[in-house]
Amino acid sequence: MSRQLRIGDLAALTSTTPRMLRHYENQGVIEAQRSSTGQRLFDPSAIEQVRSIRRLIGAGLPVGAIRELLDCIHDTDRIEPCAVPLLVEHLHAYDGRIAELTTTRDALQGLIDSSQKG
Template sequence: MRIGDLAAATGASARSLRYYEEQGLLVSERGTGGQRRYPEVAIERVRLIRSLLAAGLTTATIRDVLPCVADETIRTPWLAGRLSEELERVESQIADLHRTRDVLAGLVRRYDVQAVSR
């Protein structure tokens, strides 16, 4: 599939797809005229890359763990530790977001009550 088709299927921009390729996260073949051609499995790979980026992983970390995530037969001793570090970081961010949500919810209730009592 061409880059525009992959972009449409995943919601990623063509620019992002080229960046993923530059970072070694995605592979394409060049067709006639130099156009990039991606296999169908690239759709799931791009979705995974985007999920990991949204979770805050760097492209370097994703490049390290992607082969192991994509191919369950690959086992490396450091993978569980590396992923555990990322999980702890994400859980910490979630806890921070919960605290922020609670503060904001309290402020909304406070100011909503004041607006009603006027």
């Protein structure tokens, strides 16, 4: 049986914080067992899970979406095809936000340009 990891050990191995790991546990994206003294103990496989979660968060996905994708994550370097529909949905949402921000930026630039005329 593999040695269980305490929360501080897992945090150090994944370049995250114990607070973030507790948040992931509360959100249901990682699981911990409890020791007889109540300490969180994680299976060593949680190292790769946390790395995958961090990668998905870095790509702009909220933890709730990541929870929906748990069955599609088996490797830190690859996402299974079952994740694609949700990823496409988030990509389209970001495209919409970028378009809105571009319109806002253009309007602000227009105001700046018009103030310099005359």
